[in-house]
Amino acid sequence: MAKFFGTNGIRGVFSEDFTLEFVHDMTLAVGTYFEKGPVLIGYDGRESSPIICKVVSSALNSIGIDCNVAGIIPTPCLEFAVKILGYSGGIMITASHNPSQYNGIKPAAKDGVEISREDELVIEDIYLKKSWITNPSKWGTTGIEERTIETYLNGILSHIDSKLIKSKKFRVVLDLGNGAQVVSAPDFCKKLQCETFLVNENIDGNFPGRGSEPTPQNLSILSRTVTENHADVGIAFDGDGDRSIFCDNKGDILTGDKSALVLTQHILKKNPNSLVVTCLNSGYNIEKIAEKFNSKVIRTKVGSVEVSRKMVPTDALIGFEENGGFMYGKHNQVRDGCMTLGLMLDLLATSGKSLSDEISLLPLSFITKDKVPCPPEKVTELISSLKEEFPSFDVTDGIKISIDPKNWVMVRPSGTEPIVRVYAEAESQEKLDSLMSEYLKKVKTIISR
Structure with missing residues (x-):
């Protein structure tokens, strides 16, 4: 079990459990793992990010590794640039959707x-044993990388029908969430000749607009802006720009599962006999969609790392999480908010239907999730108690209790916060409400013992 890495990178409260000393030593371990440079460094808009960047770059230089700093960029922009521009690795300084007091690093x-x-x-072992590079033959240097955003946007444009999209003159609302997609998504829409309306468009590490995580509960301004401006689509990004939640033309906020289903259908129409990777907590309708196009679904534990790293060896075309993380293998096997927007515009341009019409054609699904505060020391007791109570369960990741394929509940500890997440799917809204109410009560009772 990893001691420092969570579901997605290493995160903590800056200056408390995520100190500059910790960052320095962990960077020495990451640099030793990379073995050589150059390493690309990017960061999100949090107030602590620039100072952490200085520590990261100087730590790398101290063990003889060259690095270049790209400044504020989305996580998928850094990842794509590492691959295309020939870097030995990358370090993204971000705490993704966590509140502003957090920060983190994601190699x-x-x-x-x-x-x-x-x-x-491997990195944690180097860190714990302090077995990082010492006495390098030369010091590393730090430079500036200015090509990342253009490289990233050109990469996305190469996978969609730009000419057709431009001809549609789409009206798009971007809720940038005061996050890192501010530097790329508006330019992307401009390249596609969309009329764009911006919400929370200033980078601000305190995320004053709606917080750093887009949820149906905090996207009312996005919804209203879509309907007031008769927009074709709205999209909200998280703090580091790798996740995206959509709003249809009627102002309805879509779950990550719904947008993933409609995008998967669009992509598989053009690419049948493909492979889709998703997590255990995604809805069962993905198997139905895949089957229509002679494609297969592989399930993994929850977490983008699990999905991404399963996509690479299997050469999967699509990967997704229910939280709005969507991965398009032809571009890069990582969550990418701007690539996902490009695919959605490609879908709307190709189909000629509105997004709400496209959604209405999907098989019905009723999915929800919630979270419950839970001290880490209570997690084992919680999972054990649920195992004792239910005969049919899967403990690959937390516990998934299946009443039948259409009705299930999953409880798993967050890898980034002291909470447990509760997911449920049912064959009707009534059944879903009942299931969720029952299990939230059960989970809270066990935790409070």
Whole structure:
């Protein structure tokens, strides 16, 4: 089990458990793992990010590794640039959707994909044994990398029908969430000649607009802006720009599962006999969609690293998480908010239907999730208690209790916060409400013992 790496990178409260000393030593371990430079460094808009960047770059230089700093960029932009521009690896300074007091580091391998769970343990071992490079033959240097955003946007444009999209003159609302996609998504829409309306368009590490995580509860301004401006689509990004939640033309906020289904259908129409990778907590309708196009679905533990690292060896075309993380293998096997927007515009341009019409054609699904505060020491007791109570369960990741394929509940500890997440799917809204109410009560009772 990893001690420092969570579901997605290493995160903590800056200056408390995520100190500059910790960052320095962990960077020495990451640099030793990379073995050589150059390493690309990027960061999100949090107030602590620039100072952490200085520590990261100087730590790398101290063990003889050259690095270049790209400044504020989205995580998928850094990852794509690492792959295309020939870096030995990348370090993204971000805490993704966590609140503003958090920060973190997320290493990317030279293939532009987050490092594997096995390699996370290699880095932790170097860190714990302090077996990093010492006495390098020369000091490393730090430079500036200015090509990342243009490289990233050109990469996305190469996978969509730009000419057709331009001809549609789409109206698009971007809720940038005061996050890193501010530097790329508006330019992307401009390149596609979309009329764009911006919400929370200033980079601000305190995320004053709606917080750093887009949820149906905090996207009312996005919804209203879409309907007021008769927009074709709205999209909200998280703090580091790798996740995206959509709003249809009627102002309805879509779950990550729904947008993933409609995008998967669009992509598989053009690419039948493909492979889709998704997590255990995604809805069962993905198997139905895949089957229509003679394609297969592989399930993994929850977490983008799990999905990404399964996509690479299997050469999967699509990967997704229910939280709005969507991965398009032809571009890069990582979550990418701007690539996902490009695919959605490609879908709307190709189909000629509105997004709400496209959604209405999907098989019905009723999915929800919630979270419950839970001290880490209570997690084992919680999972054990649920195992004792239910005969049919899967403990690959937390516990998934299946009443039948259409009705299930999953409880798993967050890898980034002291909470447990509760997911449920049912065959009707009534059944879903009942299931969720029952299990939230059960989970809270066990935790409070």
